[in-house]
Amino acid sequence: MLHIALYQPEIPPNTGNIIRLCANTGAQLHLIHPLGFDMEVKALRRAGLDYHEWAQVIEHQNFDEFLSNTQFGAIHxxxxxxxxxxxxxxxxxxxCLLFGPETRGLPDEVLRSKVVNNIRIPMKPGSRSLNLSNTVAIVLYHALGELGFAGLE
Structure with a gap:
């Protein structure tokens, strides 16, 4: 199983889409607080919370708790x-694939952590970033492909 971790996500529809993505791929989702929304927000439900029962979602109060309560092969x-x-x-x-908040990305102290391998998606020079849920989908499906799409049909 692969893990997706969202560090302080801010936009409910992105998180909802990622919940749906995790439900359909078997990836486990970790949400690292503080969240920029309530998990009961209507936009979150519309985008994917109805998939919540098929997705494994674990909430962590902060990044240190996330690190101490989990064990991964690597954090990318x-x-x-x-x-x-x-x-x-x-x-x-x-x-685990770790993604930062939509408006500011991962903070330097997370990126400098010894447990983190920093990677990027190729983009045109001068581009800011891709949408969070699109980025998660691109990298998750690449990783799943490397693993032979185990458990998927």
Missing amino acids: ALTTKATDYHHQTTFRQGD
């Missing part, structure tokens, strides 16, 4: 500040 942080690309990384079962 997606950031426009990275020099290595996602397709240059080897993914393994049990790895």
Whole structure:
């Protein structure tokens, strides 16, 4: 199983879409507080909360709690500040893909963590970033493909 971690997500429809993505791929979702919304927000429900019963969602009060309460093969942080690309990384079962908040990305203290491997998606020079739920889908499906889409048909 692969894990998706959203660090302080801000936009309910993105998180809802990612819940739906996790439900359909078997990835486990970790939400690292504080969240920029209430989990009962109508926009979140519309975008994917009706899939919540089929997705594994674990909430963590902060990044330190997330690190101390989980064990992953590796944590791959997606950031426009990275020099290595996602397709240059080897993914393994049990790895975690970590994504930052939509408006500001992951903070430097997270990116400098010894447990984090920083990677990026190729984009045109000068581009800011892709939509969070699109980014999660791109990297998750790449990692799943490397693992032979185990458990999916």
